[in-house]
Amino acid sequence: MTTNPLQRPLPPRKPQNQALRRPTPRPANSSNSSGGGSRNNGNRGNNNGGNGGNSASPPSPWLNENNEPSPHSTASFVEYLRWMRESDHQYKDGTKVQILQLATEKANYSDRLKILTQRLELMAGKANTFTVKCAWRIRVGGHRGPENILLPAFDALGMPYIPSSTLRGVARTQAIREVMKDKGITDWKSAEKEPEIVKYFGSLDADKQDKAGKIVFFDAYPLPDKHGLAMDMANNIWKWEGNELQYSPNPNPFLSLEEPTFKIALKLVNGIKDPTILERVKGWLIKGLQTGVGSQVNTGYGEFLIAGKGQPTNEFLRVEFALEGQLIHGHQKFTQWQWNDKRNEWQMRGQALAEPRPTAFKSMLRYWFRVFALGVLPPNSVSEWENKLFGGINPHKEYGYLKVSLQQGKVTQKEPHANHQGKNDPVGEQEGILILSFSDAVSKQHEVALKQLYQNLTWLMFNLGGIGQGARRPCYSRQNRERAPWYRGSTFYLDSDEAFWSTPNKIQGLKQQFQVRLKDFYTALNQVSELNFNYGNRRNGFQVTQSKWLEAADANCEIIICSGEEQYGKPYALSVLHSSSFKVSNDYDGNLCGQVRGGVKPSPVWIADLGDFQVVTIFGATENPRQRFFQKIRSDAKEIALILPL
16 A cells, blocks of 8 residues: 555655755864854844833833723734724834734634534524635735734624625636636636526526526634634735836735634525535535635635545646755744834844745745846846736736645744754754646646746756745854854755656756756746747846846856865855855955845845755856855865856
8 A cells, every 4th residue: 555645754855866865964163153144134232131221111002001901802803903002103013013913812702603603504504514624824805904904804793704705706706617618718708698607696687587696605704713813924025116126025914814614604595496506506616615715825825625525736746845944934923022222212022933835935936937037038028927927916917827835834843942042952844745736827728838837947946045034045053053043044855756856966967957957947938928038148238236236047147066165064155155255344245145234135145055066046246246256166166067058
């Protein structure tokens, strides 16, 4: 009997998969202070806890801090938002996180939800109800509350739910999709008028007997012990301003439901006796729920699991992964307020919570697509096809061709404590199964080329860097362990028997494989876009200076494979980057390692540790200090191979 790989722990990495197996642990060197990281973190002030001599109390999240409310345990999150402090408060960002956390941790919905789910069974009949479990998170609604907080749909009493109109829309949309597929209809409006759709869902233009729908949909509520209201976060790091890219991290906390279980109910309209009508519509509803409900269904949100029902899917890629280092994070949990003497203000101190998030993988795939597409295409074409391939609203609303989800995503080793208690803690680890599928926007004629594009892009993502915090550096330990985080960087490991994921253990073979993956990616993009570009001709239309570069694989970019001696527990390429040769005033150069102080600037250097080799991507490598770094690697490396030009 074959063991189901989804029901066992991630097995040891295959030794033959040289490039992605876990490197041999590097010995500690406690006598040398390696310290450092990929960015200049700057001086964050004196945050030693307490109020630093300030007699004032920490900021209050409430509207009237002199008469703070005490919401009842059964009060919904709406009650918390109602008493939230005024919008122009000095500490509005921190108190927004604090109030949302209070609302999710203290509100108790059990009694009310028990009544609502019992009522559903009474109104529809127990035989006409069924339960569905959300595989990850769901956000239905998305209307704006105080401080532009995105709130999930909630009823008049503040209970999270899925409105009946949403469920009807899910079933009807699924029915229209199937009719279009079965009858070869390409126009949505024409499909809506098909007799099969009108018969079940009604139409004002239909005959009298079909003007009204024949099914009653009820509002769906979470089960009392699994309502799932939880903090969530969106962060639009990159955005297009015309034909230019802007880097501006903007974490926005909001509420979604995490792994809730819903009670769904529907029944025939009074006077309708045909049970086959109910079964047909229920079937459409189940398929629609499995496809996804609410917003961001292409990034893992809103997918439902139904007992006894297989998952309909257009899946074309599945691979088990593990991640080691600073990990993928979701929202930041409020911990306390601390007084900063230097800035003369209170600062909210939070703890970023590690969470495997499909959104992180989709964002990283999108990033690397943009890097390689900008190397051969003008920005307006890149922006257009980025939206088509991954979805977006600017300049036009696009559903996107790719759907990204995770199965069995979990934190297998917690991150080290943020304080000195974590000095000897092990490195954090996450794992899961990455699944890529086609969305309903994909036509059959493009499936082969799109599969080739996404598969090769995913291989490049795994081999060019990490994901989440520290993605531009491989995971390494701060040997002196005097500053947190105790580990920096991010490293992928894969477990797969498929030949596609294996990599040669010789540098020339690895170079050839990188070039094959890039050529296959570009060939697929050419087929899908019909832009007829030459991937051997890298663009050179962006001016590069000491402090300015474009994150693109253009004529100013170098991607190299190298090997050399490790230093201070760091792989060769990283030890060169962090060496004194490239420091300014005994600190990391912001134009090489990135910076925080004086404006956030991401590092123009990516380093991936593949065990025997490192893969180094250098943007703007035609100008110093990046040119000097490239030349240093090239002259001192034990082995070196240039991936570009193709």
